[in-house]
Amino acid sequence: MKEQVLKWANILGETGLYRLLCPGSVPVFMLHRVTEGDDGVPGGLTAEQLRSYLHYLSERRYKILSMDELWQSLDEGREIPSRSVLFTIDDGFYDHHDVAAKVFDEFGFPLNFFVITGLLDQQLWPxxxxxxxxxxxxxxxxxxxxxxxxxxxxxxxxxxxxxxxxxxxxxxxxxxxxxxxxxxxxxxxxxxLGVEFPSSIPPDYRPMSWADARSLRERGHGVYPHTRSHRILSTLSPTEKREEIRGSLERAGEELGYAPQVFAYPTGRPADYDDQDMEELRQAGFSMAFNTVPAYVRRGLDPYQLPRFSLPENTADFLQIVNRFEAVKEKLRG
Known part of the structure; x- marks a missing residue:
């Protein structure tokens, strides 16, 4: 019964009714791993499923936003088309460059990468x-x-x-x-547990390289810091917080040749960062930061607490977020 209700709700959503009822609601999606199906990547979304989502958006002329376009809307008040979506992917594993980016390249869509700088430096894995x-x-x-x-x-x-x-x-x-x-x-x-600690990062968890990250930027994608070590900021001392935030910013700047202004909190629950972290971001020059609260980005939100939806593995769940049925539900709950 629930599946049938959701099916008809999504069909109605394709008429644009929900976007009309909830204007200015932009879904920001978060990915983690993307697998070809037989490449040993632990968990994650398959490349074929991701491709089907992007095909849906392309066929219906959705606007896939860059970070700059989102910021122009939030800060400068520029209008964003109601058919708009933004995609992010966290950590910086090799499949982000080798698999996920290539799927986005097929459609000419930007993808925004939040990288753990210590991972790309091959100093650690999450x-x-x-x-x-x-x-x-x-x-x-x-x-x-x-x-x-x-x-x-x-x-x-x-x-x-x-x-x-x-x-x-x-x-x-x-x-x-x-x-x-x-x-x-x-x-x-x-x-x-009787396990020998690996002398190098295991193959399933190997990172992309900094050269890969530079290539992504050259192809129109965004690359931003996600701390140095992926430790939860709210559990760290003030000195460690600063090292995680400013250290990752400096390292990304050295390798990418520019000063990133967007950040993503490790784990990203409201309990995982605090006022001190947000103030450190402001002082370091960041203009936006993302958590993992499943909600829409709207004008008027705190730019250092922007929400993201995990990209669903189920197509029906993806459609209800994209077509703003989830926004209608939020409004009704509110």
Whole structure:
């Protein structure tokens, strides 16, 4: 029944009714990994599914915005077509350049990349992926892990799936201090699970290169910082916050030859950044920052707390966001 209701709601949405009822609502979509289906990329959206979404937008003459165009609307009051969408992708893995960007290039659409500068420098790979990697390769089925917070997390892969264990452990780590998180992973977590810490970034998690990032900009895409190490800013000391924000800005500027003015918070929940982080962004020269709250961007929002929708794997869910049915639901809930 629910699927039928959604089907007819989306058919009605293609008439433009919802956009008429909710003008000025721009969906910003967030991707993470894009897979060719047999390339070993963990999770993520398939390139074929992504291509089908972009084909839909192209056929219906949607405007795929650049960051500059979004900023001109928010700051200068320029009108943006009601059929408009913006796409972002977080972290900076190789498939972002090798797969996702190529799909966008097929349609001549811009994609905006938020890169972890330490990942592109091959100094680290994201801590949440390290958690998943260690659990996947664990030689130990049960272990009590001392978390950085001082709490104990019990791993029991005999009674609980790997996926659920990884999700619960990531949530526990998000809630605690992350200043020494990468050292803890190497010294405590991998050791307790009997997994040798890799001497180099595993193939599934390898990054794009800075040369790739420069190529993306030359092709009309946007490239912006996403901190140095992907640690959650609200868990860090003032000095560490500054290093994450200004350090990633300086590193991106060195490699890309310009000063980026857009930023994305790691994890991006409202609890993952604070007023001090937003003030640091302002002082560093950033004009916009994105979180991961699933809502539409509208004029009048705080430019340092702009929301994003995760790009759905289900086409019906994608259509209700694109055609602003979700905006109508927001209005009714409000």
């Amino acid at each position: 801590w949440d992926d390290q958690v998943a990697f260690a659990l996947k390769h664990s030689q130990v089925r049960r272990a009590d892990i001392d978390l950085p917070s001082g709490a104990i997390f019990s791993v029991n892969l005999e009674a609980q799936s790997l996926g659920k264990t990884a999700r619960e452990l990531r949530e526990a780590l998000k809630a605690g201090p992350q200043g020494e998180l990468y050292q803890w992973l190497r010294d405590e977590f991998f050791g307790k």
